[in-house]
Amino acid sequence: MSSVQIQTVAPEMRLQGGAALGPVDLAYETYGRLNERKDNAILICHALSGDAHVAAHPEVPGQRPGWWEAAVGPGKAFDTDRYFVVCSNVLGSCYGSTGPASIDPRTGRPYGLSFPIVTVADMVEAQRRLLDALGIEKLLAVAGGSLGGMQALQWSVAYPERVRSAIVLAATASSSAQSIALNELARQAIYADANWDRGSYYGRIPPHAGLALARMVGHVTYLSEASMKAKFGRRLRHREDYGFGFAPEFQIETYLQHQGHRFTERFDANALLYVTKAIDYFDLAYGRANLAEAFRDVAAHFLVVSFSSDWLYPPAQSKELVRALLQNDVDATYVEVRSDYGHDAFLLEIERLAGLTRDFLAQTAEKRFQARRRRQSAFAQGAGI
Amino acid sequence: MMSRRPDWDVIVELIPAGTRVLDLGCGNGELLARLLVRKSVFARGVEHDEANVRACVARGLSVRQGDIEEGLADFADGSWDYAILSQTLGCLQRPLPVLAEMLRVARFGIVSFSNAGHWRARWRAATGRGAGTELASGLPLARSITLAQFRAATARQGIEIKEWLHWSGTRRIQAWPAWRARTTIGLLRRR
Numbered sequence: 092m093s094s095v096q097i098q099t100v101a102p103e104m105r106l107q108g109g110a111a112l113g114p115v116d117l118a119y120e121t122y123g124r125l126n127e128r129k130d131n132a133i134l135i136c137h138a139l140s141g142d143a144h145v146a147a148h149p150e151v152p153g154q155r156p157g158w159w160e161a162a163v164g165p166g167k168a169f170d171t172d173r174y175f176v177v178c179s180n181v182l183g184s185c186y187g188s189t190g191p192a193s194i195d196p197r198t199g200r201p202y203g204l205s206f207p208i209v210t211v212a213d214m215v216e217a218q219r220r221l222l223d224a225l226g227i228e229k230l231l232a233v234a235g236g237s238l239g240g241m242q243a244l245q246w247s248v249a250y251p252e253r254v255r256s257a258i259v260l261a262a263t264a265s266s267s268a269q270s271i272a273l274n275e276l277a278r279q280a281i282y283a284d285a286n287w288d289r290g291s292y293y294g295r296i297p298p299h300a301g302l303a304l305a306r307m308v309g310h311v312t313y314l315s316e317a318s319m320k321a322k323f324g325r326r327l328r329h330r331e332d333y334g335f336g337f338a339p340e341f342q343i344e345t346y347l348q349h350q351g352h353r354f355t356e357r358f359d360a361n362a363l364l365y366v367t368k369a370i371d372y373f374d375l376a377y378g379r380a381n382l383a384e385a386f387r388d389v390a391a392h393f394l395v396v397s398f399s400s401d402w403l404y405p406p407a408q409s410k411e412l413v414r415a416l417l418q419n420d421v422d423a424t425y426v427e428v429r430s431d432y433g434h435d436a437f438l439l440e441i442e443r444l445a446g447l448t449r450d451f452l453a454q455t456a457e458k459r460f461q462a463r464r465r466r467q468s469a470f471a472q473g474a475g476i
Numbered sequence: 477m478m479s480r481r482p483d484w485d486v487i488v489e490l491i492p493a494g495t496r497v498l499d500l501g502c503g504n505g506e507l508l509a510r511l512l513v514r515k516s517v518f519a520r521g522v523e524h525d526e527a528n529v530r531a532c533v534a535r536g537l538s539v540r541q542g543d544i545e546e547g548l549a550d551f552a553d554g555s556w557d558y559a560i561l562s563q564t565l566g567c568l569q570r571p572l573p574v575l576a577e578m579l580r581v582a583r584f585g586i587v588s589f590s591n592a593g594h595w596r597a598r599w600r601a602a603t604g605r606g607a608g609t610e611l612a613s614g615l616p617l618a619r620s621i622t623l624a625q626f627r628a629a630t631a632r633q634g635i636e637i638k639e640w641l642h643w644s645g646t647r648r649i650q651a652w653p654a655w656r657a658r659t660t661i662g663l664l665r666r667r
Contacts, residue, residue: 417550
């Protein structure tokens with residue numbers, strides 16, 4: 092399939108928060124071909140503001156590049172000559188999947204704030220229904236960075252029998268206080284914009300200033316001190332010397348404003364509220380004694396990658412996740428990639444990720460799927476020494 | 477089969493087939509790969525160097541990147557049959573807690589190191605050229621460990637050296653190992 096498609100995955104879905112939502116549509120794109128044994132499917136999950144267009148379709152000339160163009164395609168890390176890649180827009184977003192900007196069938200008007208809170212578990216549940224509709228029983232891999240990595244984790248826990256491997260990049264098993272704080276800053280920026288009007292701005296002027304500021308806050312968290320220093324330093328834009336005023340003059344200032352402005356042209360402010368809230372609620376230990384308990388029945392094997400300069404989901408959080416996996420004897424590889432790109436590294440360090448991903452997927456394809464792991468040692472089985 | 481690291485062949489011989497083996501400081505995974513081929517073990521590694529971890533993944537191995545101390549803490553008590561520390565003991569910040577930890581997570585420990593009491597090393601020290609790595613060698617800081625030190629340290633930790641094999645190159649050393657062994661390999665367990 093060469094472009095975005097819409098699938099109604101449920102006439103009505105009961106959400107984790109208790110509310111019912113329906114109908115639920117997911118926008119998705121697919122790449123490559125599902126083989127006859129249906130064992131080459133990979134689900135790629137996007138981050139906060141991504142969409143289903145993970146890469147351009149090579150058979151369609153002139154298509155815009157996707158958000159992970161360098162990683163997905165023929166001969167690339169996610170080799171679409173070998174694998175059938177599916178990417179869907181998350182529930183609650185604004186790129187074709189049901190979200191706060193969608194029309195509420197009960198009122199004939201956009202949901203706005205009457206849209207129920209959705210969680211990562213709800214996003215994954217909707218994806219599960221999409222895969223059912225596509226006839227995919229088992230995933231060779233589910234992969235993603237940031238919020239995408241959270242979805243991959245959720246998949247492995249919620250549907251252990253359907254996931255052979257999980258690639259979790261720059262993510263965490265539990266949103267930290269710092270990450271909730273940063274998301275709250277972004278939301279407060281939107282609330283503070285008078286045009287937001289408690290989310291009922293559809294058909295009027297949207298809260299562009301609030302959304303732009305929210306994006307600027309977010310964008311800073313995706314960079315690192317080192318990457319900002321290298322890219323901008325103290326350099327000025329359009330000036331030789333200081334202007335001694337408040338007009339933006341440092342390159343980092345104009346860059347952030349540009350990013351914020353551009354974001355308002357492509358994203359819905361309410362969708363940002365809902366998706367950041369889903370991130371905040373994400374905690375695999377929720378309702379369990381500890382994180383390790385969450386992975387008790389996990390059968391997938393894992394590639395967990397963190398990036399040394401990522402301060403949004405720092406390596407320590409990936410290590411915590413890896414510890415919980417290893418305590419359950421889950422087959423997990425952990426790599427901490429040295430990078431100055433901060434959280435954004437999962438989108439930028441493609442060269443170094445590609446080799447890892449390719450080798451890991453090849454390994455997964457070889458390993459026979461085991462519903463249960465080898466917990467028993469040879470000694471326990473009586474092999475003796 | 478001659479190998480670059482003679483201690484590996486010995487370690488491969490020491491480990492029974494089908495066991496669970498954790499290699500601490502597994503490098504590029506060469507030893508684990510041999511164990512997989514020759515003993516069909518269930519293999520995992522801990523390795524701090526990113527490039528080495530990549531090399532392991534390329535071999536199809538699962539490895540946890542990180543320091544040995546930090547990596548060991550991830551594993552449950554008695555979750556391994558063997559934990560290996562090959563040519564790594566001398567480079568650890570706190571070697572004794574690591575010995576204790578490896579015997580917490582594994583029933584047996586296998587430790588190999590270069591014998592700093594070999595007569596050449598003693599001669600070098602006696603002639604004023606010092607013990608251990610040389611100032612200008614560019615090698616990382618490493619302890620010089622003698623057989624006597626190892627015996628004393630393990631005894632103090634309540635660790636039994638169940639088997640102790642000494643080698644000079646590919647030649648097994650039986651007499652005067654404290655002077656003649658270049659490489660030594662101990663099979664350890666808790667007393």
